[in-house]
Amino acid sequence: MESVTKRYPDGTVAVDRLSLEIPDRSITVLVGPSGCGKTTTLRMINRMVEPSEGTILLDGADIQQQPVTTLRRSMGYVIQNAGLFQHRTILDNIATVPRMLGWGKHKSRARAAELMERVGLDASLGKRYPYQLSGGQQQRVGVARALAADPPVLLMDEPFSAVDPVVRKGLQDELLRIQEELGKTIVFVTHDIDEAMKLGTRVAVMRTGGRLAQFAPPAELLSDPADAFVEDFLGADRGIRRLSFFPSAGLELTTGPVVPADAGAERIAASDAPYVLVTDAAGRPLGWSDPRDLTAGDITPEGLLPYGRPFVPGTDSLRAALDCAVLSPTGWAVAVDTDGRVVGVASQAAIGEAIRDAHAAGRADDARVAP
Amino acid sequence: MNGFFDIPSDLQHSWWGLIGLHLREALLPVLAGLLLALPLAQLCVRVRWLYPPVLGLTTVLYAVPSLAFFVVLIDYTGQTELTVMIPLAVYSLVVLVPAIVDGVRSVPEETLAAAKAMGFGPVRRYVQVQLPIAVPAILAGLRVATVSSISLVSVGTLIGNQGALGNLLADAQKYDRPELAVNSVITTAVLAVLCDAALVLARNLLTPWMPRGTRTRPRRAGRRELPEAEKAAR
Numbered sequence: 007m008e009s010v011t012k013r014y015p016d017g018t019v020a021v022d023r024l025s026l027e028i029p030d031r032s033i034t035v036l037v038g039p040s041g042c043g044k045t046t047t048l049r050m051i052n053r054m055v056e057p058s059e060g061t062i063l064l065d066g067a068d069i070q071q072q073p074v075t076t077l078r079r080s081m082g083y084v085i086q087n088a089g090l091f092q093h094r095t096i097l098d099n100i101a102t103v104p105r106m107l108g109w110g111k112h113k114s115r116a117r118a119a120e121l122m123e124r125v126g127l128d129a130s131l132g133k134r135y136p137y138q139l140s141g142g143q144q145q146r147v148g149v150a151r152a153l154a155a156d157p158p159v160l161l162m163d164e165p166f167s168a169v170d171p172v173v174r175k176g177l178q179d180e181l182l183r184i185q186e187e188l189g190k191t192i193v194f195v196t197h198d199i200d201e202a203m204k205l206g207t208r209v210a211v212m213r214t215g216g217r218l219a220q221f222a223p224p225a226e227l228l229s230d231p232a233d234a235f236v237e238d239f240l241g242a243d244r245g246i247r248r249l250s251f252f253p254s255a256g257l258e259l260t261t262g263p264v265v266p267a268d269a270g271a272e273r274i275a276a277s278d279a280p281y282v283l284v285t286d287a288a289g290r291p292l293g294w295s296d297p298r299d300l301t302a303g304d305i306t307p308e309g310l311l312p313y314g315r316p317f318v319p320g321t322d323s324l325r326a327a328l329d330c331a332v333l334s335p336t337g338w339a340v341a342v343d344t345d346g347r348v349v350g351v352a353s354q355a356a357i358g359e360a361i362r363d364a365h366a367a368g369r370a371d372d373a374r375v376a377p
Numbered sequence: 378m379n380g381f382f383d384i385p386s387d388l389q390h391s392w393w394g395l396i397g398l399h400l401r402e403a404l405l406p407v408l409a410g411l412l413l414a415l416p417l418a419q420l421c422v423r424v425r426w427l428y429p430p431v432l433g434l435t436t437v438l439y440a441v442p443s444l445a446f447f448v449v450l451i452d453y454t455g456q457t458e459l460t461v462m463i464p465l466a467v468y469s470l471v472v473l474v475p476a477i478v479d480g481v482r483s484v485p486e487e488t489l490a491a492a493k494a495m496g497f498g499p500v501r502r503y504v505q506v507q508l509p510i511a512v513p514a515i516l517a518g519l520r521v522a523t524v525s526s527i528s529l530v531s532v533g534t535l536i537g538n539q540g541a542l543g544n545l546l547a548d549a550q551k552y553d554r555p556e557l558a559v560n561s562v563i564t565t566a567v568l569a570v571l572c573d574a575a576l577v578l579a580r581n582l583l584t585p586w587m588p589r590g591t592r593t594r595p596r597r598a599g600r601r602e603l604p605e606a607e608k609a610a611r
Contacts, residue, residue: 079496089491135586
């Protein structure tokens, strides 16, 4: 997008000289407060809104040069509440664009069935009508419909805003999974900064008046907000959020306080920690205990303090590790492998150390990048 | 009941013949009204400011007594069925135009946006999205228009026995045979109920996509009472 402006006849400027280069095969999120022109920007890409000034190029060609219906059929579009055709079955809804492109009934239906599976919908829902589906299912149909003709570009306008948080998280994970498989060029509009950070390869923060405040990968937004507006928009817990982008692999773990349930008294006495983590025979965590209680004799699961939610080093971020430590009654985070076996524990102090190291590494990177 | 179905020969029809005539005189105008109302309503949807004057005009036409219509029309179309049917077609507009406009406007904004974004042109959008979704509202309007039309055909009696079943009312007086009046009223009412039921069936077949139990009820015209229609419907 090159210096695109949308001015309405009454003089309101919805988008002001916006220039954006949207990278191929990745998710670009437009985020900002309501009225910042993010939806208008999205709609200019498929010409639902015509820009007043500036040009939008798709693969180097001006989008004005092809017929508007052809352009739109080459772009998937997903909106809030899905906007399904209530008078058509789920299969027919998904098959809409292929049918328009003249694929033929049989091929379109087969494609629709394939997509239902891809977005995690049961094939038995195909003959149903939209009113018979839950909000989350309808939204999945919306995504499937947008993908039906295999368009290179997918435009998504607050698609997950109207569903509850649990369903939303499921849909976001699903989108990331589908994106990994298909590698579309996705432009995603949201007002939810968490959603933007989670989904975006790059995030464009827009401010009221339709101006671009910053366009950067999420980690960079968090570490180097361009100005007070971006910083404010990211929220007060920017520092904590940034930890999501630091891996927990380098975190120093200790196995000192970890003891199997059938360990002898001397093994327990050997760990001088104020608390020990008791594991079962397979090495899965059971709970925390005061070593003096353990030495006294039999261990009952009821007598143990809950160990909270463990994290997986390497997979989870430092944010997850810190969260475990904060939630843990002993202040120690439990690290497990992917099979749920304890690999060690980390104190809050150790996590703090890892955070400091990560920051230092980040600064070193910056120093190297800067000339 | 002696002579209940014994139709006086001046009507030139059997009881069944009168029913056929009545249905033709009642339903053809509704069909014509629908064909007229569809483009008119679409015009009102596209050109917003046109809707209030169009609505006003149909209401004024509805307020014109049928007798006045006949007086004017008789010079052109004579004492024929057509003279009865033209006012009925005009009357049906007062119900059908707002029903279609409301129906088309009831299509959710995001559905239209989605259709547009998928590359539906305006014509395709109207035929494949707006009209099908407006079907329940249109059929609700058709139910009121049909029942009302069936009861109004009777006034055709006034212009040379063009009132089909309504003619029986005049004959009941003329020949002092009250059973003919009872026949007229009951037959008309049964016809109205059957036609209404047929439309409900048609709607159910056309809209398998409607949630059960929330189907729209027929809209009453609301502007003027329809005593004849009400009576016929019961």
